[in-house]
Amino acid sequence: MSEKINRIVLAFSGGLDTSVILKWLQQTYQCEVVTFTADLGQGEELEPARAKARLMGVKEEHIFIDDLREEFVKDYVFPMMRGNALYEGLYLLGTSIARPLIAKRQIEIAKQLGADAVSHGATGKGNDQVRFELGYYALQPDIKVIAPWREWDLTSRTKLIEFAEQHQIPIPRDKRGESPFSTDANMLHTSSEGKVLEDPWEETPDFVYSRTVNPEDAPDAPEYITVDFERGDGVAINGIAMSPATLLETLNEYGRKHGIGRLDLVENRFVGMKSRGMYETPGGTIYHLAHRGIEQITLDRGAAHLKDELAPKYAELIYNGFWFSPEREMLQAAIDHSQEKVTGTVRLKLYKGGVYVVGRKSPYTLYSEKVVTFEDDAGAYDQRDAAGFIKLNALRLRLLGRRDGL
Numbered sequence: 001m002s003e004k005i006n007r008i009v010l011a012f013s014g015g016l017d018t019s020v021i022l023k024w025l026q027q028t029y030q031c032e033v034v035t036f037t038a039d040l041g042q043g044e045e046l047e048p049a050r051a052k053a054r055l056m057g058v059k060e061e062h063i064f065i066d067d068l069r070e071e072f073v074k075d076y077v078f079p080m081m082r083g084n085a086l087y088e089g090l091y092l093l094g095t096s097i098a099r100p101l102i103a104k105r106q107i108e109i110a111k112q113l114g115a116d117a118v119s120h121g122a123t124g125k126g127n128d129q130v131r132f133e134l135g136y137y138a139l140q141p142d143i144k145v146i147a148p149w150r151e152w153d154l155t156s157r158t159k160l161i162e163f164a165e166q167h168q169i170p171i172p173r174d175k176r177g178e179s180p181f182s183t184d185a186n187m188l189h190t191s192s193e194g195k196v197l198e199d200p201w202e203e204t205p206d207f208v209y210s211r212t213v214n215p216e217d218a219p220d221a222p223e224y225i226t227v228d229f230e231r232g233d234g235v236a237i238n239g240i241a242m243s244p245a246t247l248l249e250t251l252n253e254y255g256r257k258h259g260i261g262r263l264d265l266v267e268n269r270f271v272g273m274k275s276r277g278m279y280e281t282p283g284g285t286i287y288h289l290a291h292r293g294i295e296q297i298t299l300d301r302g303a304a305h306l307k308d309e310l311a312p313k314y315a316e317l318i319y320n321g322f323w324f325s326p327e328r329e330m331l332q333a334a335i336d337h338s339q340e341k342v343t344g345t346v347r348l349k350l351y352k353g354g355v356y357v358v359g360r361k362s363p364y365t366l367y368s369e370k371v372v373t374f375e376d377d378a379g380a381y382d383q384r385d386a387a388g389f390i391k392l393n394a395l396r397l398r399l400l401g402r403r404d405g406l
Contacts (some may be wrong), residue, residue, distance in 0.1 A: 007115035009034045009106050014049030018121045019169050020057055021148045034062040036109055038102050041069045041187025057160050064109055066348050074243035076101050077188055081291055082232045084334045085315035088267055092187025093318050098322035103135025117144035131299045131321035138324035158381045187248055189281040200266050200276045211280040215259030215353030222351035227290040232339025248283045255282020258350040270320045286355050291356035293346040296363045303338050
């Protein structure tokens with residue numbers, strides 16, 4: 001160490017990795033470590049993290065366990081969903097979108113307590129190290145970042161367990177020996193990767209799935225629900241008004257019941273390698289398709305098609321960790337402007353892993369039955385106008401054909 005660190009704020013889950021990191025930071029930097037645990041709706045009891053931090057000598061006033069569920073959905077998930085963001089056309093970015101909020105809160109705590117460093121448990125092979133640290137530097141440019149996985153010599157699960165036992169750090173029973181796969185969870189999704197998932201030819205074992213029933217075992221009868229939107233954000237299910245987090249939790253339950261939102265993906269990580277992961281995004285999958293459904297009748301063709309062109313870039317920025325970048329904020333402004341009239345109701349059919357938009361209505365609809373009808377439209381559309389439209393669009397094709405002797 002070339003510099004003196006006085007206080008570190010650690011993103012702390014209470015699991016094996018971050019517990020070892022906590023002790024390692026205390027020993028290596030000989031300073032006070034503050035723990036921060038974010039409740040993002042991961043469905044786990046978080047008080048054990050408090051007990052673990054206490055056991056390892058962290059002062060009570062320096063143990064932060066914050067309920068960020070509403071902020072997570074309202075200020076991060078919903079804005080992302082307005083953009084119809086899918087990384088590489090499939091991934092709903094459940095892990096990616098959680099990282100900037102965690103980084104933001106860590107920096108807030110660091111400023112509050114006068115800490116001069118922050119730390120995380122992401123490895124040097126993954127995307128999360130990039131996402132956390134881009135967030136830190138964007139919000140506090142001169143912050144010191146400590147990434148133990150890039151510094152220490154604890155390079156295996158066995159070495160972590162040996163370190164934990166040497167320092168009397170409690171180890172969950174399922175962490176002794178090789179775990180079958182690693183997971184990350186929040187209200188939007190659960191991701192699993194590694195071990196039994198590393199061979200992309202092998203089908204994901206059913207025991208990996210934790211958020212959804214097997215679609216084959218889902219109810220034999222379809223279920224219909226409605227989702228109401230105002231200015232691009234969900235506000236009600238089946239006519240019952242809900243907060244952002246409650247709405248997503250409710251959709252998660254529908255998705256769990258009907259086996260919706262499973263994704264087996266080989267993706268391109270920002271750091272350069274390909275990785276195979278399994279994602280479960282039950283409520284998010286329903287919400288994404290519902291949002292696209294209401295946009296179908298409320299967005300003009302030009303706006304809708306431009307949004308679809310912007311979406312891959314927007315998704316890539318989030319995936320790569322650039323949530324706080326000016327280009328993401330510029331795209332967000334354009335996306336949010338497009339949502340001013342995205343208000344109405346979508347009806348969905350849920351059945352054995354599938355989500356189907358079966359109805360949509362809006363006070364701002366651009367859909368006109370009078371214009372599109374195959375029956376007499378009483379002069380709403382003069383079909384003879386199409387001849388000139390086609391000839392003008394065909395002009396360059398006809399000129400090409402004549403030139404080429406066709």
